[in-house]
Amino acid sequence: MNMPFFKYGMFGDEVSLIVAFVIGIGFGFILERAGFGSGKKLAAQFYFTDMTVLKVMFTAILTSMLGVYYLSVIGWMDLSMVYLTPTNIMPQIVGGLLLGFGFVIGGYCPGTSCVSASTGRIDGMVYLLGVVFGIFGFGEIFPMVSGFYNSTFMGQVTLPQFFNLPYGVVVFLVVLMAVGAFVAAEWGEKNMAKKAGAKK
Amino acid sequence: MSTLVQTSETEKVKSVSVPKPYWNPYLSGIGLGLVLLLSFVIMGRGLGASGAFSSGIAFVLEKIAPAHTNANNFYKEYLGDGTKSPLKDWLVFEVLGVFVGGFISGALGGRIKKTIERGPNITDRKRLMFAFIGGALMGIGAKLARGCTSGQALTGGSVLNLGSWAFMMCVFAGAYALAYFMRRQWL
Numbered sequence: 001m002n003m004p005f006f007k008y009g010m011f012g013d014e015v016s017l018i019v020a021f022v023i024g025i026g027f028g029f030i031l032e033r034a035g036f037g038s039g040k041k042l043a044a045q046f047y048f049t050d051m052t053v054l055k056v057m058f059t060a061i062l063t064s065m066l067g068v069y070y071l072s073v074i075g076w077m078d079l080s081m082v083y084l085t086p087t088n089i090m091p092q093i094v095g096g097l098l099l100g101f102g103f104v105i106g107g108y109c110p111g112t113s114c115v116s117a118s119t120g121r122i123d124g125m126v127y128l129l130g131v132v133f134g135i136f137g138f139g140e141i142f143p144m145v146s147g148f149y150n151s152t153f154m155g156q157v158t159l160p161q162f163f164n165l166p167y168g169v170v171v172f173l174v175v176l177m178a179v180g181a182f183v184a185a186e187w188g189e190k191n192m193a194k195k196a197g198a199k200k
Numbered sequence: 201m202s203t204l205v206q207t208s209e210t211e212k213v214k215s216v217s218v219p220k221p222y223w224n225p226y227l228s229g230i231g232l233g234l235v236l237l238l239s240f241v242i243m244g245r246g247l248g249a250s251g252a253f254s255s256g257i258a259f260v261l262e263k264i265a266p267a268h269t270n271a272n273n274f275y276k277e278y279l280g281d282g283t284k285s286p287l288k289d290w291l292v293f294e295v296l297g298v299f300v301g302g303f304i305s306g307a308l309g310g311r312i313k314k315t316i317e318r319g320p321n322i323t324d325r326k327r328l329m330f331a332f333i334g335g336a337l338m339g340i341g342a343k344l345a346r347g348c349t350s351g352q353a354l355t356g357g358s359v360l361n362l363g364s365w366a367f368m369m370c371v372f373a374g375a376y377a378l379a380y381f382m383r384r385q386w387l
Contacts, residue, residue, distance in 0.1 A: 004240060004244030005242050006242060006243045007244040017290065017293045019242055021297040022297060023242075024293065024294035024300070025304070027235050027297065027301060028297060028299060029305040030232045031302060032302040032306050034222060034228035037311065040317045043385075046382075052228075055225035055226060060233040063236075064246075082240055082244050082245070083245045084359060085356055085363065088363065092363045092370075095346075097371075099338055099370075100374020101341075101374050102337035102338030103349075103371065103375045105333055105382055106335045107317060108338075111295075111298060111348065115301075118299040121315060126335070127334060130331060130332040131250070131342075134337060135250070135340075135342070138343040138344070139254075139343075146274075157362045171360075
């Protein structure tokens with residue numbers, strides 16, 4: 001097996017756009033199935049009343065991480081051919097915080113707002129306008145912020161490389177952490193439900 | 201009294217439409233993970249969202265103000281060398297699919313509804329204002345971080361990208377830090 005197929009030239013750019021569209025349909029379908037078209041459900045994550053965001057995100061990361069890892073272990077997939085966004089640690093930390101603010105203020109992230117808008121949510125549509133405005137604003141001030149944007153460059157670096165641990169060990173640690181988070185989430189939801197019940 | 205109110209409320213909901221329940225979160229997560237894995241296997245890249253909007257913006261601006269747009273390195277990255285349209289881009293097509301997929305799932309589940317998602321203690325106007333501000337912050341943040349929840353957290357997260365994990369922790373930290381001040385919007 002020569003994975004990723006596209007990198008081995010099994011099909012060209014035109015076909016890759018069809019693949020993109022089909023994968024996007026799957027992505028949007030699942031996001032909506034999970035309840036991510038609803039800003040209320042997404043925001044509930046940050047009030048510990050509904051931990052669906054955490055559960056879905058970490059289950060997805062585990063599934064995909066384990067899949068990629070085992071496909072590379074059995075030699076079907078060349079992990080070095082999978083695109084890795086280079087790390088610029090400071091802009092990514094600041095960007096992450098801004099994104100977190102935007103998430104709890106706006107109720108969505110860019111992907112989920114598409115699903116929200118396409119299922120009729122007005123706030124999702126307005127949020128998308130906000131995203132477009134924000135990106136446009138960033139683009140216009142880019143010449144002024146490009147210094148910070150390109151600062152603290154670390155290149156393509158993974159957690160195993162950074163902590164000097166074998167890849168499999170980090171995979172195992174992520175699984176442990178995720179399972180811990182699931183247990184905490186289930187416990188937290190039950191606890192919050194009890195509290196809400198007591199208040200009534 | 202409270203039971204009486206509850207029954208009348210459930211009846212009202214039933215008479216309008218009966219949206220089917222969402223999937224179990226772990227099942228949705230496995231589904232989402234498999235879509236992402238498929239993207240890695242077929243394309244050697246993961247999912248994304250915000251990048252598609254950048255391409256769209258660069259495309260429109262180039263039509264309106266070509267000199268201004270081409271002089272800006274941020275837009276230039278999305279415009280490429282000019283040999284092909286910035287809209288013939290992988291993420292643009294993927295995000296079009298996201299709209300379609302979300303609509304299909306919503307339609308099958310009876311969840312298409314023209315509504316505004318908000319808590320009971322905020323007006324529609326204010327909620328829409330916050331939606332716009334949140335979106336704008338997200339747009340800036342996603343560009344600064346070189347990706348959003350899908351491109352960085354999900355995609356980078358599952359290939360153990362260092363920057364993606366730092367980013368993901370900061371998203372949760374930022375959202376929890378501000379949650380208290382936003383409670384009137386949601387609770």
